[in-house]
Amino acid sequence: MTAIAVTGHLDLSAETVPxxxxxxxxLLAGHPPSGLTGxxxxxxxxxxxxxxxVLAAGGRLVAVLPSPHYRRWLAEPDRPAFDRLFAAAAEAVALPYREQSDAAYQAANAELLRRxxxxxxxxxxxxxxxxxxxADMVATARRAGVPVLVVWPNGAARAAA
Known part of the structure; x- marks a missing residue:
């Protein structure tokens, strides 16, 4: 069983998404579905x-949320995708933070790294x-000795602010 965590930018440009x-x-096609946890x-x-x-590859999805109220922190247009993915998750872990904060996100990253x-x-x-x-998650993973694979395709960019 291989457990792969993700970290990455929220603000990918429309051209970068595909x-x-x-x-x-x-990347995930190289893992047998029965042994893949995302x-x-x-x-x-x-x-x-x-x-x-992960779901398209037939893997098992685990949602690690910084708060039981995480959905409220999302912008309205992002909620349908969240709801669909959350419903498809085989397991959900919600950390006990009540408010959106760096500490909540760091705790979620720590739980991702633990697994x-x-x-x-x-x-x-x-x-x-x-x-x-x-960047913080990448540095923390490297310090912890968890291998990091960076995905940034040629031509990728973040959306303009």
Whole structure:
């Protein structure tokens, strides 16, 4: 059984989404479905693309949420995808944070790392914008000795702010 956690940017450009989707599907195709567990916070962007790829590969999806109220923290347009993926998850873990915070995201990352054999990072390689984000997760995983595979296809970009 291989447990793969994801971390990655929320703000992928529209042109980047199909590039990342294709790379994630190719990556997961090398794992037998019966031995694949994907770990995701189901956030918009990379997390959701990874969760979709895990399900498409026939793997088991585990949702690790920073809070039982995580859905409320999402923008309205992102909720239908979250609901669909959450319903498809074989297991859900909700951490006890009541408010959105760096501490909540760091705790979710710690739970992902605790369960992961590998971290897939959909990451542009740039410094992070804060604790609990993609760069922080990559650095934490590397310090913990969890292998990190960076996925950033040629032509990938983050959406303009």
């Amino acid at each position: 590039l990342v989707r294709a790379e994630l599907r190719a 770990l995701s916070c189901l956030a918009p962007g990379a997390d959701s693309l990874f969760a979709e790829a 992961a054999d590998l971290v897939v990072a959909v990451w542009d390689g740039l410094p992070g914008r804060g604790l609990g984000g993609t």
